[in-house]
Amino acid sequence: MTVLSGEHPLAVNGTLKNFTFTYATPYESLKGTPLAVPNVASIPATPIDTYTVLSADFPTISPAPISTKYTAMLTISGKNTDTTNKTINFQINKNGTSVLATSFLSTAGQYFTQDIYKFLDIAAGDVIDIYVWCTASTLITYEYTGFHIMPTRVQLSRGELFKDVSITIAQPITPTQGTPAQGGAGNWYITQYKQGTTDITSQLGAVATFPFKYAYLAGPVAGVNIYSGFGRIYYGDLTQSNNLYQSTTNRPQYFRNFLPTQISFREIR
Amino acid sequence: VRIKLLNVHSHLSALGIEISSGTWMNALSDKLSLILPGFSQWTYLFDEDALDICIEDNSVVPEGISVLGEAVPYDSTFG
Numbered sequence: 001m002t003v004l005s006g007e008h009p010l011a012v013n014g015t016l017k018n019f020t021f022t023y024a025t026p027y028e029s030l031k032g033t034p035l036a037v038p039n040v041a042s043i044p045a046t047p048i049d050t051y052t053v054l055s056a057d058f059p060t061i062s063p064a065p066i067s068t069k070y071t072a073m074l075t076i077s078g079k080n081t082d083t084t085n086k087t088i089n090f091q092i093n094k095n096g097t098s099v100l101a102t103s104f105l106s107t108a109g110q111y112f113t114q115d116i117y118k119f120l121d122i123a124a125g126d127v128i129d130i131y132v133w134c135t136a137s138t139l140i141t142y143e144y145t146g147f148h149i150m151p152t153r154v155q156l157s158r159g160e161l162f163k164d165v166s167i168t169i170a171q172p173i174t175p176t177q178g179t180p181a182q183g184g185a186g187n188w189y190i191t192q193y194k195q196g197t198t199d200i201t202s203q204l205g206a207v208a209t210f211p212f213k214y215a216y217l218a219g220p221v222a223g224v225n226i227y228s229g230f231g232r233i234y235y236g237d238l239t240q241s242n243n244l245y246q247s248t249t250n251r252p253q254y255f256r257n258f259l260p261t262q263i264s265f266r267e268i269r
Numbered sequence: 270v271r272i273k274l275l276n277v278h279s280h281l282s283a284l285g286i287e288i289s290s291g292t293w294m295n296a297l298s299d300k301l302s303l304i305l306p307g308f309s310q311w312t313y314l315f316d317e318d319a320l321d322i323c324i325e326d327n328s329v330v331p332e333g334i335s336v337l338g339e340a341v342p343y344d345s346t347f348g
């Protein structure tokens with residue numbers, strides 16, 4: 001019988017790495033006196049509201065990740081104070097370039113909210129221009145602008161095999177101005193393995209800590225897949241569009257995502 | 270029902286609606302009102318050249334919608 005002695009262990013567990021995520025207070029502007037939405041035939045020459053993104057709007061991740069992207073949620077609200085339903089037009093520009101144009105039928109006497117999540121790769125200094133107009137009424141008001149930034153595609157390690165993984169998820173961004181209500185919440189997506197070139201993801205969608213004794217979190221493959229790894233958000237990355245809410249009592253009706261507040265792990269090398 | 274239409278710019282041009290004009294949103298709303306009387310919201314995503322359309326209280330998408338773009342199942346655009 002051959003006896004082997006002094007074998008090297010098959011794997012070495014790295015030190016515990018612990019990342020904390022801290023989120024900025026969302027920007028909110030509730031118009032004390034509602035603004036009159038222009039009653040014009042086409043897009044007005046000047047926006048009804050503008051927001052310039054600040055460096056202070058960005059979350060902080062400590063220690064710094066290898067890489068991450070940032071995306072944003074814009075929430076805008078107003079009211080149809082007319083006696084009949086009216087079509088309202090919006091156009092959102094980022095740095096002078098159209099991001100989306102939207103039109104919807106507003107209900108008479110109700111507040112409306114548009115949640116817009118089409119700002120992947122948002123950066124400090126970006127200028128968001130909001131154009132609103134109505135061709136058929138002088139009785140539409142603009143009352144609220146909200147904006148917040150979220151991390152996505154967070155790369156915390158160049159490895160793919162991990163031990164003692166802990167991911168804590170919450171909804172840390174809460175608008176407070178006006179008469180707010182939550183319209184929707186997107187999950188935090190982690191990539192647990194690949195099937196061919198397809199990322200197979202798991203959704204973390206509760207205010208909770210998710211422990212994984214061992215985990216394989218797939219890394220990026222250049223030109224093949226979008227990196228998810230330790231996480232990617234739904235509204236603003238996995239899907240990029242907008243949603244409409246109307247209500248007799250609530251404005252805004254805001255969208256937000258489940259986001260990590262803490263991620264820790266050991267790399268298996 | 271929520272549907273997504275692709276390659277919208279060329280379809281609108283064929284209908285005489287130019288996205289570069291100041292009144293194209295009104296013209297598109299008028300066209301949609303004829304094709305989809307129950308539509309509640311449409312959104313044009315410039316960088317995808319796509320229309321995202323919500324239709325209230327109507328689970329059937331009329332064939333006439335194809336004049337505005339090429340319909341794809343909405344979920345296929347996720348991820």
